[in-house]
Amino acid sequence: MVKGRLEAFSDGVIAIIITIMVLELKVPHGETFAALTPLIPVFLSYILSFIYIAIYWNNHHHLLQAVRHVNGRILWANVHLLFWLSLIPFVTAWMGENQFAPIPAALYGAVLLFCAIAYLILTITLIAHHGRESELAIAIGRDFKGKVSLAFYVVGILLSFVNSWLACGIYALVAAMWLIPDRRIERTLVSENLSNK
Amino acid sequence: MVKGRLEAFSDGVIAIIITIMVLELKVPHGETFAALTPLIPVFLSYILSFIYIAIYWNNHHHLLQAVRHVNGRILWANVHLLFWLSLIPFVTAWMGENQFAPIPAALYGAVLLFCAIAYLILTITLIAHHGRESELAIAIGRDFKGKVSLAFYVVGILLSFVNSWLACGIYALVAAMWLIPDRRIERTLVSENLSNK
Amino acid sequence: MVKGRLEAFSDGVIAIIITIMVLELKVPHGETFAALTPLIPVFLSYILSFIYIAIYWNNHHHLLQAVRHVNGRILWANVHLLFWLSLIPFVTAWMGENQFAPIPAALYGAVLLFCAIAYLILTITLIAHHGRESELAIAIGRDFKGKVSLAFYVVGILLSFVNSWLACGIYALVAAMWLIPDRRIERTLVSENLSNK
Amino acid sequence: MVKGRLEAFSDGVIAIIITIMVLELKVPHGETFAALTPLIPVFLSYILSFIYIAIYWNNHHHLLQAVRHVNGRILWANVHLLFWLSLIPFVTAWMGENQFAPIPAALYGAVLLFCAIAYLILTITLIAHHGRESELAIAIGRDFKGKVSLAFYVVGILLSFVNSWLACGIYALVAAMWLIPDRRIERTLVSENLSNK
Secondary structure (H helix, E strand, C coil): CCCCHHHHHHHHHHHHHHHHHHHHHHHCCCCHHHHHHHHHHHHHHHHHHHHHHHHHHHHHHHHCCCCCCCCCCHHHHHHHHHHHHHHHHHHHHHHHHHHCCCCHHHHHHHHHHHHHHHHHHHHHHHHHHHCCCCCHHHCCCCHHHHHHHHHHHHHHHHHHCHHHHHHHHHHHHHHHHCCCCCCHHHHHHHHHHHHHH | CCCCCHHHHHHHHHHHHHHHHHHCCCCCCCCHHHHHHHHHHHHHHHHHHHHHHHHHHHHHHHHHHCCCCCHHHHHHHHHHHHHHCCCCHHHHHHHCCCCHHHHHHHHHHHHHHHHHHHHHHHHHHHHHHHCCCCCCHHCCCCCCCHHHHHHHHHHHHHHHHHCHHHHHHHHHHHHHHHHHCCCCHHHHHHHHHHCCC | CCHHHHHHHHHHHHHHHHHHHHHHHCCCCCCCHHHHHHHHHHHHHCCCHHHHHHHHHHHHHHHHHHCCCHHHHHHHHHHHHHEEEEEEHHHHHHHHHHCCCCCCHHHHHHHHHHHHHHHHHHHHHHHHHCCCHHHHHHHHHHCHHHHHHHHHHHHHHHHHCCHHHHHHHHHHHHHHHHHHHHHHHHHHHHHHHHHCC | CCCCCHHHHHHHHHHHHHHHHHHHCCCCCCCCCCHHHHHHHHHHHHHHHHHHHHHHHHHHHHHCCCCCCCCHHHHHHHHHHHHHHHHHHHHHHHHHHHCHHHHHHHHHHHHHHHHCCCCCCCCHHHHHHHHHCHHHHHHHHHHHHHHHHHHHHHHHHHHCCCCCHHHHHHHHHHHHHHHCCCCCHHHHHHHHHHHHH
16 A cells, blocks of 8 residues: 555645644734733744644654555554644643643643654554564664653643643653754753653 | 546545544633533544544545546545535534434434445446446445445434434444454444344 | 646645535534524535535646646636635625525625636636647637636626525526536527527 | 655645635625625735735745755744744734734734745755755845845834834735736835835
8 A cells, every 4th residue: 555645644634733723813802912912822832732743744754754555554543643633723722721721731741642652653553564674663763752752741741730831841842852853962851851750 | 537636635625624623622711620521522522523534534545546547427426425524523513512412413323324325426436437347346345344334324313313322322333343454343243233124 | 837736735725615614504502403494504505615616626627637837827827716716615604694695695606706717817828828729728628618607607696686596596507517517408508598698 | 855745734734824814704794795894804914815825835836846855954944934824814814803903914014024034044944955056046046036025024014003004005015026027026126125225
């Protein structure tokens, strides 16, 4: 089975998810800067989620490049990932409209956690299909970043109930880790994470 | 006529249908778990419909792989399928917001039934164009699952007026039948369905 | 310049237009059949517009198949067509929510008229680029249907102020003319149209 | 890394942005022409933004044609552009619903300015990857239009607080400059802009 339509469908769904979030930026009635003020937390959560979805598209793009063929199991692992990504607009809006309150911030982290688990399942399914010696398996490697992210999300969810801004700081930190392509930062984060446990 | 744009257009429409459903998950005003409670039936119907649309994309993907060329009749049979699929977000939201009440559950089943009929028409149109001896006709085969699903939807619609939760259980069962690629389960369901009549 | 992205972008925009119309089918609050009654005109106008947008996608698909190369002028003629198509969801909802009242029905016809004019401009621009002797020019031919449609839309718009249901009947007739691939029906419609003048 | 999915994802996001703006044209309750009157500024701002997004798609299309290969930096420069474009529906609706009031008009100009800066960053990133002697670098050239546009947006933002209609006239002028492929007009605008400083 060729991968063309898997990529096209994923691109379509991810493009819609990243774009419909802007519909939650409800147009205010006033025409002053003051009318925009209540939108600031909504806008901040929009930026964070936009970056997260872009990271997933980016990683999905890289991952699929090394893929040679797909099967039914892979199609479903991919749909499973898209399902969790599709919930990001909802939790983004809930968190933004409640000024990063504890429970919305925890739910946001939980959705990020399930996205990360779904991505991990997708990579495992792909490796199972291509073989442990394949170019794909070598390209994915030990996937430190992915596993560190999982741990960080759990820390973030727990922190939400203590200080939800700190939790969102953790989520932003994970996003930054994926954005900055410096290997040393990655290693530092890994060791920091290990010492946090 | 080549099939490239037929696939691209279908991918686009299905990607949008599966994604805009999340817009019906209206962001609650409160910031507590209690604020999320009324959303549970909406969320359950979202999951069911997400799986159904993913199944249709999956099957469409498999079906089109064996297609060699398309004509005007096939384009319209495909648009007809997309029309019924496009109604899923509406019936999903209606069913979810009314806690799986009888009439919404029956209408949900009716839309699933028409989607299945439209899919059947599409396969018949494709076979008529490619010939009964074509690779496509052999790949589709006798299409047991498709015909069993039709019968189950009718049972579900009728059951809605008796017990709408049972009806939704039937819809979930059909979805599970498409998800689980075990041939024995498929045969069991066929015989169960026959003994139900 | 290759035509690949022109097709991809048009497919994307048309797929979104045809799908977001369903968002105007606002979920009713009641759970009875009676709750659906006010939606009937909205649903009828949805079906009509769904068919129209599918016809445009279909014709666009056929038209672009004979296209060999594109230039800036063609890109803009295409964007101009997409602009008018993008207004269809708005006029569809306005007409549906006002039970096919005169002015909404006239505006609906006006948008259809401008879509048809934009399509005509696109074909003229394509022929100007490919030459009068090109395969494309021969494929388009004298474009009877296109010109008859223009006349019918004008008749429909004028009729809206007399009897708006009759106007919508005209719009439905034009759609049927494009759906039914019988050449004799086409000729009959042409002569009827001529005798109407 | 090939550019196929970068184009497909960008096409998807831009197609959605250009189309969801029409959702801000809220269907009025009355059925008269008078009911449409309050929508006129919203519609005017819709047209302006539709043209702007079409220009960006057009330019993106031209730019990517000369691109041979992409890297992670380019993917992110592209996502950065899509982020600013994704804000256009919001500022369009805010400006339209407030009849082109000063602050909404200034914010609209600011988003246009950031889109233009993001586009400039994308071209610089592409040239850095392809080399100053590449076909791409030559095709982009000195990019007079791009730099003039930046200056005009700043002028427009400042003018918003004096006369917001004049500011919108400036934005429309910049759009016209990109639409009209006459080199003399371009040069005239450049010299006018220089004499304005």
